Amino acid sequence: MATKKSEKPSKESKTKSKEEHKESEIFASCSFSSLGLHPTLCDELRERMDFEAPTLVQAQAIPVILSGRHVLVNAATGTGKTVAYLAPIIHQLQEHEPRIQRSDGTFALVLVPTRELCMQVYEVLQKLLHRFHWIVPGYIMGGENRSKEKARLRKGISVLVATPGRLLDHLRHTSSFLHTNLRWIIFDEADRILELGFGKEIEEILDILGSRHDASADKEIAESYISDHPRQNVLLSATLNEKVNHLAKISLENPVMIGLDYKKMQPVLSFKDFGSLGSDANYELEHPVKMMSPSNGDFRVPAQLVQRYVKVSCGLRLAVLLSILKDLLERGTSQKIQALRAVLLCFQAVSGLKVNLGQSELVLVGDVHNINYLVELLGCRVAYLPMKYLGLLLGGVVQGKLYLGSGG
Ligand SMILES: Nc1ncnc2c1ncn2[C@@H]1O[C@H](COP(=O)(O)OP(=O)(O)OP(=O)(O)O)[C@@H](O)[C@H]1O
Known part of the structure; x- marks a missing residue:
């Protein structure tokens, strides 16, 4: 019979379970490969970055970004947002047929508030691209030599990390900067970008790139871009305020929200989008609405996802x-x-x-x-x-x- 003392968890096992609890608040209980990422990319994450499992934010954001939807991620700093957006972009670029080339110009643009973050993101990018040599990483930022940047842009940068002021400068003055194939615009630390007073620059960048969705947008530029190259924008921010909401409104279309209070969300996707499902099955439809919330460590289905089920015999x-x-x-x-x-x-x-x-x-x-x-x-x-x-x-x-x- 066990004594009371032996029933009590030991100090060691208490610490262990605390650590496990802490881990489960940070990491998801799945693997990078189960999120749909290419095996080579998963190897790079494990071997070069030493990442065994995705963080909660990564586990939530990666499949959504792979699905092509615009995304708003609201998560604290240090939760692994960089890989959350870089990994799905790299996954999709590496499977592009025919292989992308430098001469195709820029496919993905990562906007960051500071030089430090610019270098930090660029370093992660370099590591993840190690075995995808045909995808070229690059950065442009305030304080660097403009002519050298121009030369790099002329040769072609597939994934470009940039601070807003310098990017705008090149968009205006570097005619050899090819961005007609642009598919992704990422706003990393959007709250800081706006706090630092880059709001006007960002709006102008969106206008030039034809990626602004509000009434004042130049519809012709936007349509010419979007019809040829489906655009996917991702906004990441540790805090949400009026300015961030405004940026989300003008840059994101029908976004999936990650890390937000589901009660504040509106359903945005209808299964009607997929058309009819055929006639010979007996469909029963349900629409449970739930939301992902990394803050409570609990995986939930995003509110805008409409779910259905079909009742059929087991076989x-x-x-x-x-x-x-x-x-x-x-x-x-x-x-x-x-x-x-x-x-x-x-x-x-x-x-x-x-x-x-x-x-x-x-x-x-x-x-x-x-x-x-x-x-x-x-x-x-x-x-x-x-x-x-x-x-x-x-x-x-x-x-x-x-x-x-x-x-x-
Ligand atoms: N899956 C993972 N496993 C282990 N460590 C990770 C994982 N993802 C990210 N990290 C590490 O966690 C730290 C924070 O990651 P990252 O900088 O991407 O977070 P962030 O949310 O973008 O933060 P910030 O907003 O400050 O840029 C980094 O040191 C990174 O190497």
């Missing part, structure tokens, strides 16, 4: 889910396809099948019978099946490639 689960994905892929714009990646992550977790999403294909890794069954049921074209056996437990694991939407 049909995968087939119905895949036919919904097939429907979405067939009508998918590249942004919607990005959004599907997030759905697939959940799918992987519940189905035990690993799924990679290409532009028009799903690559499944799992039990051979499941894959055969799905292929038959969906009538998809199969590129190779079986390709290679990865293990022989439970009858073997096989990799198959389904081309969705091609039929036959």
Whole structure:
């Protein structure tokens, strides 16, 4: 029988559980790879940065940024925001086909308030890009030699970290600075950028880059940019005030909020966006509304995410889910396809099948019978099946490639 004394947790185990509790407030209980990042990037995070697991902010922001949505992150300094936005940008740039080149100019712009932060972000960027040599990092900031910066901009910088004043200077005076392929604008420490009085510069930068969404924006510039290159803006701030709200309003479109009080949020996404789901299933729809909040260490679903469920017999689960994905892929714009990646992550977790999403294909890794069954049921074209056996437990694991939407 245990004595009272032995029932009491020892000092050592108390400290341990305190530490574990503290860790669970900072780190998420998932891995970087489960967030959908490329394996090489995950290796860099582990080996070069020594990051074993994502922080809560990273776990929340990375899948959302990968999905292509505009994002507002409200989190304290030191919570790992830099990797939260750099990792998904690098992930998407490295998979760009054809490979991006220096001559394509700037794809991502990170705006920071100070020279110190500029160098800090640039250093992280350099480390993460170590094995993606074709993606060129660079910085421009007040106090540096303008002509040297001009020369670097002329050669091409894929991911550019900049302080606002110097960026505006180059936007006005460096004609060889190519930014027509710009896809991301990140405002890191937006509250400090505005506190330091860069509000006017930021508005002018947004105007020049055609990334301003309010009534005073030059619609023609904005449309010419956005139709060719879907723009995704991300604003990160430790504090929210009127100025930050204003910047969010003019720079973000339909943003996902991370770290905000869900009661203050408006639902912004409708499942109607995805069109009809096909006619032969009996859909039952639900819309539970929850919000991510890193402050309480509790993962919740963002309020603007509309959820649905479909009641089907157990054996049909995968087939119905895949036919919904097939429907979405067939009508998918590249942004919607990005959004599907997030759905697939959940799918992987519940189905035990690993799924990679290409532009028009799903690559499944799992039990051979499941894959055969799905292929038959969906009538998809199969590129190779079986390709290679990865293990022989439970009858073997096989990799198959389904081309969705091609039929036959
Ligand atoms: N997943 C992780 N695992 C371990 N350490 C991490 C992880 N992510 C970030 N860090 C470390 O935490 C510290 C803070 O990260 P970072 O500077 O990105 O935070 P931040 O929220 O951007 O802060 P700031 O607002 O001050 O720039 C850094 O030293 C960084 O190396």
